Amino acid sequence: MPYSIKAAAARCGLSEYTLRYYDKAGLLPFVARDASGYRAFTDGDMALLHTIICLKNTGMRIDDIRTYIQYVMAGSSTVAERRALLQKHREAVAAKQRAIAENLKEIDYKLALYEDPQAAQLVARELAAASQDKQAANLPDAFAGIH
Amino acid sequence: MPYSIKAAAARCGLSEYTLRYYDKAGLLPFVARDASGYRAFTDGDMALLHTIICLKNTGMRIDDIRTYIQYVMAGSSTVAERRALLQKHREAVAAKQRAIAENLKEIDYKLALYEDPQAAQLVARELAAASQDKQAANLPDAFAGIH
DNA sequence: ATAGACCTTAGAGCATACTCTAAGGCAACC
DNA sequence: GGTTGCCTTAGAGTATGCTCTAAGGTCTAT
Incomplete structure (x- = not known):
């Protein structure tokens, strides 16, 4: 039932190197080891990994993702902290999206000139x-x- | 009339370090030197620097910005190349914006749960x-x- | 029992983009 | 002429996020 690191990597689109790097960085404290010391990714782990990848894809830094994961590992008492962290991130991402859109407008202006x-x-x-x-x-x- | 590196940095919001780094990296071949060997930024230079900053702010890499600047320095015969480069960049930025928006949706889902x-x-x-x-x-x- | 494919770790190496330090030149003012 | 503040360069250092190598353990099939 659980996935090896190779299978997990194939499923999530990250490299095995990256998964090990994330584990070393404290992003995957929930991934268990089997009797041989091999990482065993469950479906629940893959769901959490999916969240990690969403945070990464929106530009969150490893350190901040680790903080989020630590909240998750601390249980439901940290719901308020998680909400605050995600809300802050959400606003930062939205602001960056707006800034990029602004800059893109100027590039479009240049492009119109060249066209x-x-x-x-x-x-x-x-x-x-x-x-x-x-x-x-x-x-x-x-x-x-x-x- | 021209600006010192300090004045140029203040005007564009980059550090003097970064401007020198950009110059070293071949992004500012158009910036002239005065009799003492000091960089002298004209208004025309500031306009080009503004374009560089737009490209940077939308995530273009230094190497690609250098290519664009080289086209600019080659004169109007490179209009087609500049157009192609900017169009490709434009589409890459738009695609990334869409990807981020997708990931943000999932974060919003998580956020709704926490709320x-x-x-x-x-x-x-x-x-x-x-x-x-x-x-x-x-x-x-x-x-x-x-x- | 040995080959092959898998896994482990520590740690080195790399890419990108700065950021800063050291050593020194230039220009203006007292 | 000395102090101050600006400028120059080369090159070292930092931060981030991988990416890979080396050395070695495990599992499965022949």
Whole structure:
């Protein structure tokens, strides 16, 4: 019934190396060992691992994931702490998503410029302006001679 | 008119260290030096630096940003390459945003559980199930005795 | 009983992106 | 001319998260 590390890795999409690294880092204190000292992942373990991967995929650091797992291992008395941790993370992720969306808008603006039929001319004009900046300041001009 | 590295750092929000690191990494070939060998950032340089920061903030790697800057330094003949690079990046960022949103949904699900008035009971039930997984597989139970 | 595929650990190595230190040059003011 | 504050470089150090190697134990089938 339980999965070997190889099977668990295949199921969750992480490498065996990464699973061992996570275990060493204190993220998998719940994974039991069989009589030979081999890790044995149960379905319940895979569910918790899934949560760990969600936290990782949203950018949570190993240290913070460990804190979450420690709350889980401490039982239902830590529900408030878990809620606070996840809420804080949720807001941080949302804020980062918004920031990325903002930056992406500017990249889209650049992209629109490059997609314009007159792109070459527009770019050449930008370049000429940058070039003049240098001349006006009596600085060597890295853009000189570029079209 | 041009900005010292200190002024440029203050304006763009990066540290002086980071600006020097970027220069060393080939991201700032356009920044000129004054008679004393000091970097002199023009307004045109700041605009390009802004683009670099947008790319960085959306997770582009230094190596790829350098490629983009090399296209810029090669003039308007590289418009097609720049467009391709930005489009590819744009799609990668969008895909990652979607992936994060997916993972966030699962975290929200967990959060809803913790926000339930019956949270402690629900969590205790999860825990009991995980505990039974271990028992059924004749494995040491890390959850034993936790409420 | 031996080959092969699996597992274990400790610890080294790597990639990325900074971050800082050391040693020293330049420029302005008292 | 000395102090102060800015700048330069090379290169070392840090943080994070893997990724891999070496040495060795276990299990299964032939």
